[in-house]
Amino acid sequence: YLSRLRLTEPQLNSFIHVSDSVLKSAQEIDDKIAKGGGEALGPLAGVMVGVKDNICTADMPSTGGSRILENYRPPFDATAVKRLKEKGGIVVGKTNLDEFGMGSTTEGSGFQVTANPWDLGRVPGGSSGGSASAVSARQCVVSLGSDTGGSVRQPASFCGVVGLKPTYGRVSRFGLMAYASSLDVIGCLGTSVADVGIFLNAISGHDKFDATSSKQEVPDFESLFASINLLESKPLSGLKVGLIRETLDDGVDSGVKSAINAAVLHMQELGCIVNEVSLPSFSLGLPAYYILASSESSSNLSRYDGVRYGKQTVSDELNALYAGSRASGFGPEVKMRILMGTYALSAGYYDAYYKRAQQVRTLIRESFKTALDTNDILISPAAPSVAYKMGEKKNDPLSMYAGDIMTVNVNLAGLPALVVPCGFVEGGSSGLPVGLQMIGAAFHEEKLLKIGHLFE
Numbered sequence: 001y002l003s004r005l006r007l008t009e010p011q012l013n014s015f016i017h018v019s020d021s022v023l024k025s026a027q028e029i030d031d032k033i034a035k036g037g038g039e040a041l042g043p044l045a046g047v048m049v050g051v052k053d054n055i056c057t058a059d060m061p062s063t064g065g066s067r068i069l070e071n072y073r074p075p076f077d078a079t080a081v082k083r084l085k086e087k088g089g090i091v092v093g094k095t096n097l098d099e100f101g102m103g104s105t106t107e108g109s110g111f112q113v114t115a116n117p118w119d120l121g122r123v124p125g126g127s128s129g130g131s132a133s134a135v136s137a138r139q140c141v142v143s144l145g146s147d148t149g150g151s152v153r154q155p156a157s158f159c160g161v162v163g164l165k166p167t168y169g170r171v172s173r174f175g176l177m178a179y180a181s182s183l184d185v186i187g188c189l190g191t192s193v194a195d196v197g198i199f200l201n202a203i204s205g206h207d208k209f210d211a212t213s214s215k216q217e218v219p220d221f222e223s224l225f226a227s228i229n230l231l232e233s234k235p236l237s238g239l240k241v242g243l244i245r246e247t248l249d250d251g252v253d254s255g256v257k258s259a260i261n262a263a264v265l266h267m268q269e270l271g272c273i274v275n276e277v278s279l280p281s282f283s284l285g286l287p288a289y290y291i292l293a294s295s296e297s298s299s300n301l302s303r304y305d306g307v308r309y310g311k312q313t314v315s316d317e318l319n320a321l322y323a324g325s326r327a328s329g330f331g332p333e334v335k336m337r338i339l340m341g342t343y344a345l346s347a348g349y350y351d352a353y354y355k356r357a358q359q360v361r362t363l364i365r366e367s368f369k370t371a372l373d374t375n376d377i378l379i380s381p382a383a384p385s386v387a388y389k390m391g392e393k394k395n396d397p398l399s400m401y402a403g404d405i406m407t408v409n410v411n412l413a414g415l416p417a418l419v420v421p422c423g424f425v426e427g428g429s430s431g432l433p434v435g436l437q438m439i440g441a442a443f444h445e446e447k448l449l450k451i452g453h454l455f456e
């Protein structure tokens with residue numbers, strides 16, 4: 001993996017920082033094996049893991065993709081990182097992202113632009129574009145991403161890999177740089193559903209450092225895969241699948257629609273009963289998400305003031321120091337989000353925007369609940385298009401935001417969702433991948449993983 005990383009990284013730029021102790025960590029595991037003695041190796045022993053750079057690591061810089069945190073080294077590991085290391089995983093480096101997770105292309109990084117391994121002229125998606133590109137190019141086995149409105153699932157779709165957004169609260173957010181705290185989750189990317197499930201197992205569970213992490217028991221996803229019989233015909237017999245009607249509207253590429261239709265046939269072959277379901281409030285998710293995410297971010301990002309956190313611009317006067325540090329440290333997209341959020345939260349506009357968006361959020365949560373009361377899972381495309389060309393949406397934020405339509409509702413409802421590659425559309429030199437999104441009820445990751453494993 002390391003030689004492949006060195007070979008491909010100059011074209012891809014998936015990593016902001018590559019660890020210089022990968023071989024040493026691998027050697028330690030080898031030594032443990034050679035020594036024998038029956039000491040158990042963790043389920044991730046020797047597994048090369050990429051970590052999105054908005055997730056804190058004590059032994060490497062953690063920038064959040066922002067110049068304001070250039071050279072920042074946190075004094076601790078995020079809980080997810082600590083857990084994966086305890087299970088034997090080796091962090092190979094920190095992957096590129098849109099600044100603080102705000103974007104859908106990874107072009108919004110303060111450091112570099114990451115390429116899509118399927119076509120170097122196209123974006124890998126975002127904001128976890130580095131994590132998706134690294135797994136897709138086999139620079140590492142699995143990677144951590146974060147998903148506030150689709151940032152694990154849309155890049156997984158664009159790069160042809162598996163991506164899982166867990167239920168809100170399943171994985172501790174301790175050490176994840178907050179973007180929109182009520183929506184943020186740490187998620188996993190890998191080349192197979194089994195890899196992603198085993199990885200999720202290693203990082204999940206309650207954490208006393210994150211009050212919103214859940215005390216729900218974490219099922220043993222590893223033994224789940226061992227128990228699945230891949231030779232059975234119709235292994236998903238009778239499983240009810242709801243295809244969300246609103247996700248196949250006019251704005252969706254015809255190639256994506258064909259791939260989803262083929263995926264539906266494949267699910268039927270596996271025994272599923274697939275029916276269309278309507279989520280009438282689906283299209284309201286996008287505006288509600290952008291109001292809520294921007295509002296929460298405007299508050300969360302106030303800590304980067306050059307004093308508590310962030311590179312300091314020297315000034316004799318305190319307010320000028322804050323303003324100077326923020327003006328020079330943040331990129332344009334982040335500034336725009338802070339302005340939008342501050343506006344939506346301000347006294348005269350709060351009721352019209354923030355409060356209204358919260359009401360919409362409740363509607364969306366309820367409509368998912370109703371649909372999932374009568375269906376085991378819901379399905380949709382992971383994105384309305386395949387990976388697009390670099391620069392295509394760079395100066396058109398609204399069209400970039402519109403591309404998040406398939407994913408943001410799931411965060412508003414706090415549900416788990418799995419993206420699995422389901423076909424190709426013509427483009428690039430060997431086709432461009434399409435991802436199928438499977439959405440489950442809260443804490444039903446096990447069901448998604450089982451279906452995904454049989455589907456892929």
Ligand code: GLN
Nearest residue numbers: 101102103148149150151
């Ligand atoms: N593209 C969305 C945004 O810019 C989602 C980002 C994310 O999930 N971190 O907010």
